[in-house]
Amino acid sequence: MTGAISVTRVNSSISKADGMPDFGTEIAQLRRYVEQQLLNQFQKHGYQLIEVPIVEQTDLYLRKSGEDIVTQMYDFVHQNRRLCLRPEMTASVIRAYIEHFPTLEPQKLCYAGAVFRYDLHLSYRQFTQVGVELIGMKSAIADAEVIYTACLSLDQLGIANYQVVMGHMGVLLQFLRNLDLSDRLISLLLASMNLLDQPNGKALLIEQLRENYPLAPSAGALADLFHGMDRTTARNSILKLLESLRIELNGNRDPQEIADRLINKLKQKDQTHKITRAVEFMADLSQLRGAPHTTLKQAEQLLADYGIDAQPLAELWSITDLLTQFGIREICLDLGLHRDLQYYTGMIFEIEHAPVGRLGGGGRYDDLIQTLGGNQSTPATGFSLQLEAICQTLTNSQTHTQQKLPVGLAEVAIALNYSANPVQAFLLARELDKIGCSYLLTMGDEPQRGARWQITAQPDGLFRIIASPTQLEKILDLPTLTKHIRNSL
Amino acid sequence: MSAEHLRIAIPSKGALEKPTLDLLATVGLKVYRPNDRQYVASIPALPEVEIIFQRAADIYTKVHEGSVDLGITGYDVVCEEDKEDHQVLVVYPKLGYGKCSLVLAVPDSWVDITSIEDLAELTLLWKEQNRILRIVTKYKKLTRNWLFNHRIVNFTLVDAKGAMEAAPSMGYADMIADVTSTGTTLRENHLKPIVGGTMLHSQTCLIGNRQLLKASPEKLKTTQTILELIEASLEAKKYTSITANVRGTSLDEIGMKFTHSPELRELAGLRGPTIAKVYTAAPMDWYAVTVVIPEDKLLAAIAHLRAVGGTDITAFSPSYVFQATCKSSTALIAMLEE
Numbered sequence: 001m002t003g004a005i006s007v008t009r010v011n012s013s014i015s016k017a018d019g020m021p022d023f024g025t026e027i028a029q030l031r032r033y034v035e036q037q038l039l040n041q042f043q044k045h046g047y048q049l050i051e052v053p054i055v056e057q058t059d060l061y062l063r064k065s066g067e068d069i070v071t072q073m074y075d076f077v078h079q080n081r082r083l084c085l086r087p088e089m090t091a092s093v094i095r096a097y098i099e100h101f102p103t104l105e106p107q108k109l110c111y112a113g114a115v116f117r118y119d120l121h122l123s124y125r126q127f128t129q130v131g132v133e134l135i136g137m138k139s140a141i142a143d144a145e146v147i148y149t150a151c152l153s154l155d156q157l158g159i160a161n162y163q164v165v166m167g168h169m170g171v172l173l174q175f176l177r178n179l180d181l182s183d184r185l186i187s188l189l190l191a192s193m194n195l196l197d198q199p200n201g202k203a204l205l206i207e208q209l210r211e212n213y214p215l216a217p218s219a220g221a222l223a224d225l226f227h228g229m230d231r232t233t234a235r236n237s238i239l240k241l242l243e244s245l246r247i248e249l250n251g252n253r254d255p256q257e258i259a260d261r262l263i264n265k266l267k268q269k270d271q272t273h274k275i276t277r278a279v280e281f282m283a284d285l286s287q288l289r290g291a292p293h294t295t296l297k298q299a300e301q302l303l304a305d306y307g308i309d310a311q312p313l314a315e316l317w318s319i320t321d322l323l324t325q326f327g328i329r330e331i332c333l334d335l336g337l338h339r340d341l342q343y344y345t346g347m348i349f350e351i352e353h354a355p356v357g358r359l360g361g362g363g364r365y366d367d368l369i370q371t372l373g374g375n376q377s378t379p380a381t382g383f384s385l386q387l388e389a390i391c392q393t394l395t396n397s398q399t400h401t402q403q404k405l406p407v408g409l410a411e412v413a414i415a416l417n418y419s420a421n422p423v424q425a426f427l428l429a430r431e432l433d434k435i436g437c438s439y440l441l442t443m444g445d446e447p448q449r450g451a452r453w454q455i456t457a458q459p460d461g462l463f464r465i466i467a468s469p470t471q472l473e474k475i476l477d478l479p480t481l482t483k484h485i486r487n488s489l
Numbered sequence: 490m491s492a493e494h495l496r497i498a499i500p501s502k503g504a505l506e507k508p509t510l511d512l513l514a515t516v517g518l519k520v521y522r523p524n525d526r527q528y529v530a531s532i533p534a535l536p537e538v539e540i541i542f543q544r545a546a547d548i549y550t551k552v553h554e555g556s557v558d559l560g561i562t563g564y565d566v567v568c569e570e571d572k573e574d575h576q577v578l579v580v581y582p583k584l585g586y587g588k589c590s591l592v593l594a595v596p597d598s599w600v601d602i603t604s605i606e607d608l609a610e611l612t613l614l615w616k617e618q619n620r621i622l623r624i625v626t627k628y629k630k631l632t633r634n635w636l637f638n639h640r641i642v643n644f645t646l647v648d649a650k651g652a653m654e655a656a657p658s659m660g661y662a663d664m665i666a667d668v669t670s671t672g673t674t675l676r677e678n679h680l681k682p683i684v685g686g687t688m689l690h691s692q693t694c695l696i697g698n699r700q701l702l703k704a705s706p707e708k709l710k711t712t713q714t715i716l717e718l719i720e721a722s723l724e725a726k727k728y729t730s731i732t733a734n735v736r737g738t739s740l741d742e743i744g745m746k747f748t749h750s751p752e753l754r755e756l757a758g759l760r761g762p763t764i765a766k767v768y769t770a771a772p773m774d775w776y777a778v779t780v781v782i783p784e785d786k787l788l789a790a791i792a793h794l795r796a797v798g799g800t801d802i803t804a805f806s807p808s809y810v811f812q813a814t815c816k817s818s819t820a821l822i823a824m825l826e827e
Contacts, residue, residue, distance in 0.1 A: 018573065062616075062643060071637035082645065183613045184606065187640060213606055242600065249598045252663050261601035261611070 019118075019125030030391050031128070034157060035112045038130045038385065041153040047110035047132045052092040054114065058082045060091050064371045066342025067187060072117040085116035088341065089129045089384055094368055097135060104369065104378045106136025112387070124388065131362065131384030135369070138379035140318035143347045143364060147319070148326045150351060150360060150383050159393055162359060163330045166292075166319070166349040167337030169363070170312035171303070173345075175281055178308070179274050188213060189278055193338045196279075196286045205279050210272075226266050235259045281306060286336025292320040295333040312346070319347060343368045349383070356393045360385035414439040414485070415448035417456040424478065425457035431482045437489060455481075493707040494539045498551045498560040501528060501542030505693060508586040509561050516722040517808075518715065537711050549696065553577050558701045558708055559715075563587055565668055565691035569628050578824050580697040580712065581719055581817050585726075587693035589670040591628055593686035596657050596664070597679045605639060605685040612643040623647050625662035628688075632666040635688040654678035695719070703825050713818045720817050721809035728759075729787050730807050732779045733799035740764050743776045746797040756782055756790040781807070 016022060023031060039049060058075050061084065074085040086092050089111055101107060112130040119125065132149060134142050147164060154162060176186045188209065195205045226234045238259040242249060249255035288299050296313055303310050316333065323331055339348050339361060348363030362383025369378040414432065418425030418441050425441065432439050440448060447454055447468070454466045463481050466473050476484060499509050499520075513520055513532070520540050522530035530540040543551055548562035549570040559580065567579060595602050602608055612622050622644040626632050629646045636644060647662045654674055656662040668691065669675055675682065695715075702709050737743040743764050747757040758780035767775040778799065782790045787804065794802055 062621075067637075067640040067642050070642040071640070182610060184610045187613075191640060247598060247600060249600075252596070252657060252660060253599065257614075258599060258601050261607075261614075265601060265607070 019122065021124050021126060027391065027395075030394065031387055034390055034394065035128070035130055035387060037157055038153050038390075039110060039112055041156050042110035042132050042149065045108075045132075045149050045152075047108040047134075047149075050093060050096060050109045050111050052086070052089070052096050052111065052113065054085055054116075055083050056086050056092055056095070058084045060095055060372065061087060064343045064368055065091060066340070067191065068340035068342075069117070072119050074116050074118055086113075087117050088115050089113060089131060090133060090341075090343075090365070090382060091368070091372070093133050094135075094372055094380070097133070098369060098372060098374045102375075104136065104374055104376060107133075109133045109135070128387035129360075129384035130387055131360070131382060133380060133382035135380040136378060137381070138366065140315055141322060142379075143315070143381050144319045144322035144326065146362060146381050146383050147323060147349055148328065150362070150385065151328050153385070154351070154359065154390070157390065157394065158397075159353070159359075159390065162351050162353045163332055164323070164328065164349055165332045165334050165337060165352055166316065166347065167334045168312040168316055168347055169344045170315075170346055171299075171308070171335060172282065172285060172338075174312075175306065175308055176278060179278055181271075181274060181278065185209075185213065185271070185275075187342075189275075189282065190338060190342075193282060193286070193336065196283050196336070202279055202283050205282075206275060209275055209279075226263055231260070231263070234263045238262055282336070288333070288335035290332065292316075292331055292333045295335070296320070299333075299335055315347060339363065343371070347381070351385070353389070353393055355396060356389050358386070359389045359393065413437050413451065413489075414453045414455055415442050415451040416440065417442050417445055417454070419443050420459050421457040421461065424461050424463070427478060428455070428457065428463065428481065431478070432485070435482075435486050435489065437485060453485075493537065493705060495535075495537055495559065495708045495711040496539045496541055496557040498541045498543040498548045498557040498562075500545040500548065500562060503545055505545050505561075505563070505587050506542075509693070512584060512586065512719075516715075516718040518718060535711065535714065537707070538715075549577065552696050552698050555698050555701055557698070559695060559697045559712060561693060561695055563589070563668075563691055564694045565589065565591055565628065565631070565689055567694065567696055568689060568691075569631050571630075575827075576699055578697050578699050578702075578821070579694055580821055581695035581716060584693040584695065584719070585723060587691075589668040589691050590687050591631060591666065591668050591689040591691065592675075592682040593624075593632075593666050593688065594664060594669075594675050594680040594682045597681050603684055605641075605683055608683060608686070609639065609641050612641055616643045621645050622664070623662040624664055624666055625649050625653050625656040626666035627653070628666055628668075631688055654680060697821075699825065702821075709821075709825075712821065713815070716818045716821065717811070717815045718809070720815050721811045724812070725807045725810040727784055728781050728807055728810055729784050729790075729804050730779065730781045731787070731790055731794065731802060731804045732777055733794045733802040734767060734775050735778050735794070735797060735799045736774060737776055737798075738774055740766070740776065743778060743797075747778070747780070747793075753793065755786050756780065756793050758782065781810070 043049065058073065059082070061070055061073060065088070069087050073087050076083060093109055093111055097107060097109065098104070110132045112128065114126050114128050116126050132146060134146055147166075151162075151164065172190075176189065181189070192205050192208060195201045195208070198204060226237075229237070235256060239249075239255060242259075249258055284302055288295050288302065296317060299313050300310055303313065320331060320333070337348055337350065339350070343365045344363045345366045346364030348361070350361035351359045353359050360383055362381070364379070364381040366377065366379040369380060370376065414437065416425055416428060416439050429439060429441065440451070442448065445454070445456060452468055454468065456464045458464055462475050462477055464473065464475055465481065499513075500506050510520055518532045518534055520530050521533050522540075528542040530542070532538045532540060541551075541557055543560075545562050546566060548560040549566050551557045552560040553570070553572060553576055561584070564579070564582070567577070571577070593605070593608070595608070602611060615622060624632060624644055625647040627649050632646060636642070647656070649656070650661070653665055653667055655678060657664060657680065658678065665680065666688070669682070672682065697712060702712060735743055735746070737746070744762065747753055747762045763779040765777045767777050769775050778794070780790060791802060791804075
């Protein structure tokens with residue numbers, strides 16, 4: 001028996017990392033085309049292209065993105081610095097905006113890029129967001145503009161039958177804050193919003209919260225002891241009590257903070273009532289889905305019943321009005337709509353396409369710029385479309401595939417077969433570039449759809465040119481051929 | 490050394506070495522190690538096996554990379570090191586020793602923090618102050634995933650330097666996430682586990698490399714032999730075999746005494762009592778009754794035997810209890826086919 005241990009190499013080939021996509025040539029070409037079309041459309045609307053890095057500091061997302069995103073990040077320590085792959089584009093774009101426009105003047109920015117989310121339920125953990133941010137305008141027209149831009153860019157790609165679903169974060173947030181619930185509880189409630197879609201959802205949600213969250217106070221009689229005391233007296237009593245019990249408060253925390261939290265815990269009343277109220281309101285809210293006019297009327301009634309400020313509804317009225325004027329008819333209001341990012345403060349929307357699902361979405365985020373270090377409150381709104389979903393929609397619709405694919409080839413004037421004489425072919429290609437004539441270099445003689453001429457670079461240095469659709473054939477040398485093409489265009 | 494030697498890595502030094510060797514000896518696979526400094530050894534009962542001593546923490550990696558076929562290590566290590574490529578299979582999940590729990594613990598002085606919800610609220614309070622909770626741990630993956638599942642995100646994981654339990658008092662972390670079996674070390678360092686903060690219950694387990702077991706029928710066969718012995722031996726710990734002499738007139742009469750009521754089912758053996766005639770010098774009718782019963786039913790079974798006139802009662806612990814099929818062996822085949 002020897003002591004040497006040889007390592008058996010189990011894997012000889014390397015496969016791609018789990019959840020990371022390869023895109024075959026056809027899809028890759030479609031993706032590039034769609035991305036370019038979208039960006040062109042955004043740029044025509046005055047949005048300027050910006051590129052931001054894939055790797056960001058994790059802190060960028062910890063500040064405001066919320067638990068749903070943060071728990072899905074590719075988060076790692078490199079050279080002692082905590083970094084991550086960006087899980088979405090907006091925070092990066094806003095960080096770049098603050099760095100490059102420190103005076104925070106209004107800007108219209110657009111972008112396209114890969115984002116990464118580690119979610120075991122997603123078949124792909126890398127996907128591409130193409131979108132815009134409209135910074136510095138707090139008006140219904142700005143919100144309507146971004147929705148309109150999103151719709152227009154889908155129309156341009158030939159995508160129909162989508163629906164704009166619009167909601168408003170302000171309604172629910174305001175209600176929950178009025179109830180004076182802790183941030184933790186608000187976060188848990190928002191995260192369980194989707195439970196309410198199930199039958200018996202209300203009971204399920206309350207049950208779940210009761211299991212995981214201590215709704216009832218634990219201290220009972222002790223609470224009465226501190227009830228009449230002001231905070232300073234209570235705090236001093238607690239600190240004295242702990243001192244007399246020889247419990248030292250020296251574990252990296254301010255003794256006052258410990259005492260204050262303890263008093264809060266002791267004073268906490270049974271929260272079951274508040275939770276029930278919150279869940280009932282959330283359930284009522286999530287019922288409000290449908291045509292804008294009716295839904296807004298119902299919402300006004302609900303908010304009046306609960307005594308909540310109807311300002312968010314006024315905003316939705318204005319946005320809906322504007323969208324109708326822009327000619328967008330497929331609008332659905334959903335007051336229970338909730339997005340997985342927590343920085344939204346106002347209108348939120350998603351674009352749904354029946355077979356594929358969500359094509360994209362966005363909304364207003366008026367606090368993010370200040371949270372990320374901007375020196376004053378700056379309103380902003382925006383959206384992103386998901387490239388993969390859009391390409392899926394396009395490949396699903398056969399008509400589109402035939403009309404617009406293969407990408408770019410429809411505009412090809414010349415199919416240039418270069419296999420027999422690459423040098424001559426490349427010289428011709430250089431001439432064609434000079435006169436701005438589009439061409440496609442091919443390896444074979446098979447006719448290219450839409451090409452006006454089929455040209456073959458022959459071994460003897462001459463070119464065989466067949467015109468379409470006459471099939472007239474000529475043999476020409478390079479200068480004559482160039483001249484011929486220039487004159488014909 | 491033949492190419493088809495089955496290599497098994499087992500913990501060397503540390504708390505798991507002795508109980509692992511004891512377990513193997515108990516199941517009939519005593520390890521022969523010529524001297525303590527050698528890190529390879531053999532099992533005379535299974536000459537096709539080669540034992541390799543490794544640090545418990547490295548055994549997962551050895552199995553994953555394929556330098557050994559099987560390994561015995563803590564389930565906590567397996568979960569923490571898991572590469573999520575299904576290369577490493579848990580072949581036998583609970584070997585019955587090395588039990589511990591992965592817990593979150595805070596300084597005793599944090600009197601306001603008792604539950605995981607308290608901790609969650611503290612992280613949100615600190616987030617407002619741009620402060621982040623620092624948790625020192627060797628179990629970064631498990632800790633992160635567990636906290637994420639509880640929607641707690643405002644924390645950072647700190648590398649352990651030396652004695653981890655001292656980190657909060659030394660000030661380079663606020664709290665710890667670590668394994669504990671009795672809680673003594675935590676208490677000695679003025680730390681308390683958080684209610685609802687137990688992230689994993691662990692014990693020692695047997696793991697294997699999927700590809701290697703799949704590729705070699707010989708290795709798979711040896712693995713199945715080992716599983717048979719482990720499973721039957723651990724199963725045997727649950728049972729006691731009792732034999733008593735009972736007087737009666739016929740086999741059937743004695744049989745009735747053990748089967749007449751449903752309450753007797755657990756006292757009458759796995760299927761029912763085995764009864765045999767005892768040939769005595771004096772012409773009297775004695776029968777030997779043997780029942781195999783769950784260990785915790787020993788005294789109840791003795792009481793029943795006495796009640797029906799039993800005497801000369803002997804009880805043995807079986808070395809093995811083999812069922813009709815080996816469950817873990819069947820499970821392994823199913824996992825390999827997945």
